Amino acid sequence: MFDIFAQTPQIYRLLFDLWLKINMYSHDFPHALERIELLFVTIKPALLGRGAPAKVAARQPVQPSDADPIAPEMAFAITGHSPRRFYRRLVHLVDLLVRAARGILLECELDVDGPGDAQEAAEAAFTVLLGMWQTAEDRRSLVWALRDGLLNLVVELNTTRPTYGTRLLLDWISQQAIYVKVLRALSPGGQPILFGNSEVDMTMQERVAILHSSPSRRAANALINAQRDGRGSKDWPTHRARCQSIRAAIDKYVLQFYSSAELSPLDLRF
Structure with a gap:
């Protein structure tokens, strides 16, 4: 040149x-x-x-x-x-x-x-929120907004008057559901997550099911049941070693796609 x-x-x-x-x-x-x-x-x-x-x-x-x-x-x-x-x-x-x-x-x-339009104002607010969340160092404000029912508002607006901004926000929220805190905010108590798309909704329910049947949760329940039966002190060391081995293999696989800085230990296990 x-x-x-x-x-x-x-x-x-x-x-x-x-x-x-x-x-x-x-x-x-x-x-x-x-x-x-x-x-x-x-x-x-x-x-x-x-x-x-x-x-x-x-x-x-x-x-x-x-x-x-x-x-x-x-x-x-x-x-x-x-x-x-x-x-x-x-x-x-x-x-x-x-x-x-x-x-x-x-x-x-x-x-x-000029006279304002409520839907245009909401779309502008969504654009600002998305820009703020994409540059934030954590997901606290996103979790707070989801707990207050933001998803239902975005889905309703996207159904009434779909725009590029609402679709972009829905896509981004669905991607953030790989994080445990975001998924819990989307589905408190394991209730259905409705994005307005059957395939996405099915994927969300699968994630929620995995979250509520994670190896860590099953291991903790097994320990409690074993202690109730009086055999916890005998069987738990072997069971704990097996859980740690499985977890190490899972962590090694996940780190091929995400760095340790991107995922917390809880997200890594999930």
């Missing part, structure tokens, strides 16, 4: 020409703003020299010396190598951005002052 740019430096000139004279190519402010946003995203990586992309990937600060030396020459060529005229074009570009932003603010003001 660097060799191609060195052979055809006009690419830089076209890029700066479009950036500085955007109003000449697009007279409609909203469309011009979209073009400018795209240019701002692409112009920085286009101007980097050799070795600079590695610094960007490593999140290291990029210095002016990291720019391709051909780029400034081609940029100033647009204005006849006059820094004054170059910066004048930049100021004009800022004025264009301000005028475009005013139009967007007016549209936003009309939307805010």
Whole structure:
């Protein structure tokens, strides 16, 4: 890529020409703003020299010396190598951005002052919740919301007016059911979990059944029954060793797909 740019430096000139004279190519402010946003995203990586992309990937600060030396020459060529005229074009570009932003603010003001829609508000709230949960370090807030009946609300809204946002949230909640605390919040006491999809609901019930018949639970019940019969002290050491061996094999298998940081010991056994 660097060799191609060195052979055809006009690419830089076209890029700066479009950036500085955007109003000449697009007279409609909203469309011009979209073009400018795209240019701002692409112009920085286009101007980097050799070795600079590695610094960007490593999140290291990029210095002016990291720019391709051909780029400034081609940029100033647009204005006849006059820094004054170059910066004048930049100021004009800022004025264009301000005028475009005013139009967007007016549209936003009309939307805010307009009559609200309860379903749209709920969908927006779901989007915010999903973004918050996906970036959270734990699942406490998700568990609290599920205990308060969030799943029923999402399923009802998805049935009434299905959208991409509600489907995405339902899919994500179903994936989180691999964690014990989330599954318990979805099914307190082992009650059915209804996602509105027969296959997903069946899978959830299978998970709940596994949770309530886990090896740890069976081992604990076996110990209690053995102690009641008076043979716990004799049989339990052998039984405990067998349970530990099975658990170690299961843990080794699960860790092929998940790291120990992703799953707690309880989730790992589940």
